[in-house]
């Protein structure tokens with residue numbers, strides 16, 4: 001009943017707001033505004049245009065989607081939700097709990113989504129047995145991107161342990177170059193922390209701390225060690241890192257101004273967009289010490305209920321997103337891997353093939369974990385509280401021991 005009332009209120013308010021969106025258009029709220037992201041989004045736009053469905057673009061810049069989620073909340077509060085919204089993990093479940101999302105079960109049933117979408121994604125795409133969003137991709141956060149020429153020139157091999165990584169960073173620094181390209185924004189600090197924590201403590205520690213929110217793990221010496229390693233990373237970024245957008249950090253590696261960037265595989269979209277080739281111009285490898293693990297985030301498009309039935313154009317968008325040919329074409333450009341298990345890796349480059357193989361292996365061996373930094377380990381309230389602590393530590397406001405205490409408190413308050 002509450003769900004129905006919410007939908008009716010939203011529908012009435014939508015009419016009252018006199019929106020400019022035509023019935024056959026989809027208005028899509030997303031944060032894909034970098035060059036590589038926009039190129040990938042075009043694949044989707046063109047696919048829909050081919051079916052006669054118009055696209056009303058609602059971009060909200062800001063990697064990781066924090067700003068996009070703030071704008072979404074304002075739109076829904078004013079009774080004018082967009083038709084479709086790019087969304088991550090627990091945010092989807094939060095909106096589904098509020099009864100705001102359309103039911104996609106008819107499309108899912110007709111097209112057999114249950115059989116081809118990995119369970120780890122279904123955990124976020126389904127609510128109370130209903131499909132409420134269409135998964136576009138699987139990204140993962142524990143990657144390092146490197147400029148091959150810089151590494152070759154300095155005789156640096158791909159590091160496989162934390163100690164080897166630190167030795168490589170020192171070598172780059174000694175040569176007068178920036179070892180790590182980083183953008184000092186909370187979500188980027190957290191993205192690095194995802195990999196560092198996994199490498200420092202291993203998968204059981206990662207799960208206990210970020211997914212189970214176990215206080216002993218959160219307050220452990222291992223967590224302190226993870227923060228100590230973040231301080232080492234902080235000492236290898238350039239002076240202008242503060243506030244830098246992630247794609248500008250990627251550009252530093254593309255241009256050879258920096259050796260490495262720790263970033264999810266959306267970074268690959270930037271290399272490709274700049275005409276670069278894996279293994280020739282750049283290298284992709286798992287953050288040292290996380291070779292067997294994958295910390296994933298999956299972009300999905302959640303459809304906001306505009307009435308009791310899912311809209312025709314929303315259904316068409318969901319069907320387009322889940323089609324195997326789109327999953328291949330889009331993810332080849334985006335840097336991610338398909339959200340279906342039955343898509344061939346043939347069209348993918350070396351990094352994409354590795355991403356697909358790693359995902360399959362990690363899922364099969366219990367080494368696939370939701371990314372804390374990208375909303376797949378815990379709800380936004382806790383994620384944001386963790387962001388605050390990680391960023392304060394990265395910027396030198398807390399020493400590692402204080403950061404550990406603050407992390408425990410942040411989780412206690414927001415759990």
Ligand code: GAL
Pocket residue numbers: 031032037062063064065088139246266297298299374
């Ligand atoms: C992630 C999203 C990716 C990528 C990145 C940077 O949260 O899942 O698709 O675009 O943000 O904007």
